[in-house]
Amino acid sequence: MASDIAREAGEFARTMRLSGVDIAGQKSSSVDIVTKADQATERLIRERIAALRPHDAIFGEEGATTSGTSGLTWVVDPIDGTVNYLYGIPAWGVSIAVVEGEPDPATWTTLAGAVANASTGELFSAARGRGATCNDRVLAVSSTTDLSTSLVSTGFAYSAEVRAHQGTMMRTILPRIRDIRRIGACSLDLCDLADGRVDAYFEQTLSPWDHAAGALIAREAGAIITGFPGENESRALLVAAAPGIHAALLSLIVEAGAGQLPGL
Numbered sequence: 001m002a003s004d005i006a007r008e009a010g011e012f013a014r015t016m017r018l019s020g021v022d023i024a025g026q027k028s029s030s031v032d033i034v035t036k037a038d039q040a041t042e043r044l045i046r047e048r049i050a051a052l053r054p055h056d057a058i059f060g061e062e063g064a065t066t067s068g069t070s071g072l073t074w075v076v077d078p079i080d081g082t083v084n085y086l087y088g089i090p091a092w093g094v095s096i097a098v099v100e101g102e103p104d105p106a107t108w109t110t111l112a113g114a115v116a117n118a119s120t121g122e123l124f125s126a127a128r129g130r131g132a133t134c135n136d137r138v139l140a141v142s143s144t145t146d147l148s149t150s151l152v153s154t155g156f157a158y159s160a161e162v163r164a165h166q167g168t169m170m171r172t173i174l175p176r177i178r179d180i181r182r183i184g185a186c187s188l189d190l191c192d193l194a195d196g197r198v199d200a201y202f203e204q205t206l207s208p209w210d211h212a213a214g215a216l217i218a219r220e221a222g223a224i225i226t227g228f229p230g231e232n233e234s235r236a237l238l239v240a241a242a243p244g245i246h247a248a249l250l251s252l253i254v255e256a257g258a259g260q261l262p263g264l
């Protein structure tokens, strides 16, 4: 069900994009915008979920949380990679997951997830314990064990103060890896990891809807995902990597000053 809705919503947003983009407003800062397509796509997703699963809760980026009675919550990012969508860069995804428990990534159990990249026609999906696929092709993370030759994806927050610190962290991290990629969509970064297109991905200050579906897809493809040492992933930190490099990358990120990020 998550896959069908993600595919339909991706096609809906792609079609809307053909006639241009309307900015609906600013969010946390002048570089954090929401388009009319973000809002309309989330409305479509909410309508589909409410019709098919009326007793489930919905926790989405662009609307108020609706409560449910089933214990299941749908976690929705209607357009992940809004800046790419705005500029016409074909790297934005519709991300939909269903989780059990409180809608908090530190404690929830993700049961299923789907990420649709309507620009490429790729549909990534996973069900807990049943592996991850892209258009029916089974996904597996890379087998690398060497951080110095690993390609690492990351992202930066919308806050200027946080970005300044993230820039200083790069001074430590960049010389110790193959290179950095900043694709601009957390959900697709995690799907790229699942498919071995990057060896790792990390980011700080993420919201739950950014990574709910992608984290299940990457885990089911063999990735290790944590937060700071001994912690689950959360807003403070998400480090997702092929098993052979996760420990080394996490310790490099801590050495680079992740714990000193403003506002943690």
Ligand code: IPD
Pocket (backbone or CB within 6 Å): 077, 079, 080, 081, 082, 083, 154, 155, 156, 157, 158, 183, 184, 185, 186, 187, 203, 205, 206, 207, 210
């Ligand atoms: C953003 C993207 C971006 C990441 C930001 C997210 P949005 O989501 O996933 O890659 O760096 O942290 O907020 O705003 O495009 O839905």
Ligand code: CA
Pocket (backbone or CB within 6 Å): 077, 079, 080, 081, 186, 209, 210
């Ligand atoms: Ca997002």
Ligand code: CA
Pocket (backbone or CB within 6 Å): 038, 061, 077, 078, 079, 080, 081, 082
């Ligand atoms: Ca979004």
